[in-house]
Amino acid sequence: AQSVSQHNHHVILSEAASLELGCNYSYGGTVNLFWYVQYPGQHLQLLLKYFSGDPLVKGIKGFEAEFIKSKFSFNLRKPSVQWSDTAEYFCAVSLVSGGYNKLIFGAGTRLAVHP
Amino acid sequence: GAVVSQHPSRVICKSGTSVKIECRSLDFQATTMFWYRQFPKKSLMLMATSNEGSKATYEQGVEKDKFLINHASLTLSTLTVTSAHPEDSSFYICSAKGGLAATYEQYFGPGTRLTVT
Numbered sequence: 001a002q003s004v005s006q007h008n009h010h011v012i013l014s015e016a017a018s019l020e021l022g023c024n025y026s027y028g029g030t031v032n033l034f035w036y037v038q039y040p041g042q043h044l045q046l047l048l049k050y051f052s053g054d055p056l057v058k059g060i061k062g063f064e065a066e067f068i069k070s071k072f073s074f075n076l077r078k079p080s081v082q083w084s085d086t087a088e089y090f091c092a093v094s095l096v097s098g099g100y101n102k103l104i105f106g107a108g109t110r111l112a113v114h115p
Numbered sequence: 116g117a118v119v120s121q122h123p124s125r126v127i128c129k130s131g132t133s134v135k136i137e138c139r140s141l142d143f144q145a146t147t148m149f150w151y152r153q154f155p156k157k158s159l160m161l162m163a164t165s166n167e168g169s170k171a172t173y174e175q176g177v178e179k180d181k182f183l184i185n186h187a188s189l190t191l192s193t194l195t196v197t198s199a200h201p202e203d204s205s206f207y208i209c210s211a212k213g214g215l216a217a218t219y220e221q222y223f224g225p226g227t228r229l230t231v232t
Contacts, residue, residue: 004158009156036223042225043119043208043223043224043225043226044159044208044210044223045223046220046221049220051218090158090159102149102161102164103149103159103161103221104161105158105159105160106158107156107157107158108157108158
């Protein structure tokens with residue numbers, strides 16, 4: 001079965017530290033990849049997505065992610081985090097199943113940034 | 116960006132009763148809506164996919180008679196948890212997209228916290 005793994009469940013960083021959140025998926029076909037963010041008390045929002053082309057994609061708020069097909073990975077990075085980046089981050093893969101595109105989510109990584 | 120609302124945000128009901136949760140796309144027409152369930156410290160689990168005017172497609176292991184989904188219009192989908200039991204207590208999230216293709220973004224609602232006593 002298709003799955004998405006996020007290696008870190010909790011990450012604690014100080015402001016200005018660099019961030020990398022791991023994401024691996026298990027699916028042999030063509031995939032579309034996403035990172036979503038959920039700030040405290042808010043709904044899920046799209047951070048960035050990869051469909052095709054340049055495997056290094058840039059998203060909002062200085063985030064980027066790199067698709068490495070050989071490693072089935074789509075890690076999220078930010079060179080310098082801010083306190084406002086405190087949130088939960090979800091990696092997701094879009095698959096076609098039963099004629100519909102559906103998202104398979106990872107378990108999420110809770111990021112806490114201390115001032 | 117597009118806005119998706121859910122109502123109610125929280126509901127407490129007694130075991131054996133039914134609860135209806137509404138999901139609305141406020142500023143776009145949602146060809147497809149999705150219902151997810153999120154357990155504490157776990158990922159979002161897709162329950163079903165629905166297209167306007169047609170029957171929902173349920174994921175494996177999701178009881179279609181227990182979780183009734185209606186997508187009556189391009190802006191409204193409802194999830195009814197029938198004969199709720201404490202194990203149905205969870206956070207239910209809907210999302211909506213404006214087209215079938217993967218390139219259409221899914222917009223998520225704020226979620227509904229259901230507690231069955």
